[in-house]
Amino acid sequence: MTAIAETGYSYISDHLFVNFLNTINGADSQVTDLLMQEAGTYKWLELMYSRELLNAEQLKKLKEETFDEDAIRDFRDRGREYVLEGKHPEFISSLTGNVKQAPLYFDKHLNPVPGCGGSPGLLSLLSYKMLEAYKDNIFSRIKKCHSPACYALFVDYSGRRKxxxxxxxxNRTKARKHYAKKKE
Ligand SMILES: [Zn+2]
Incomplete structure (x- = not known):
């Protein structure tokens, strides 16, 4: 398994769509857009496959066509703004549209597989997962990491996760506080 530091992500969520929203991150006021890197979408797909958040059939299907990076990044940025700030209220209904545009079928384990690859397939699969999470009230539990330098989102099930x-x-935040106290 790839060490987390090498992936560019601060952690990996159990939710495929949360990891997708976390393809942009910041540390020390420097923003890293992991989808902007060379073969960024492919690398993300491979990482999700290695963490068993995508299966072989889903991965194979998605890679059959090329990705429109602009469309994918636009979807991610609108998704983040919707989840964090309630912007773009039409975002939820656009999810249904994405699924209709590239309908999914279900494999023998009932995992949704997009009928086509590339951006339409990826947006359809992510939209399906987001609609599921929306119905399960998971959206209201999504929070941004308390570290001001970190953009990562996570699902806070306990209501106390920071x-x-x-x-x-x-640890980074704790170490900084400890150091500030010592200085006083
Ligand atoms: Zn963080």
């Missing part, structure tokens, strides 16, 4: 990753952002 950091995307205790190891990375939790």
């Amino acid at each position: 950091w995307c990753s205790m190891e990375i952002c939790g």
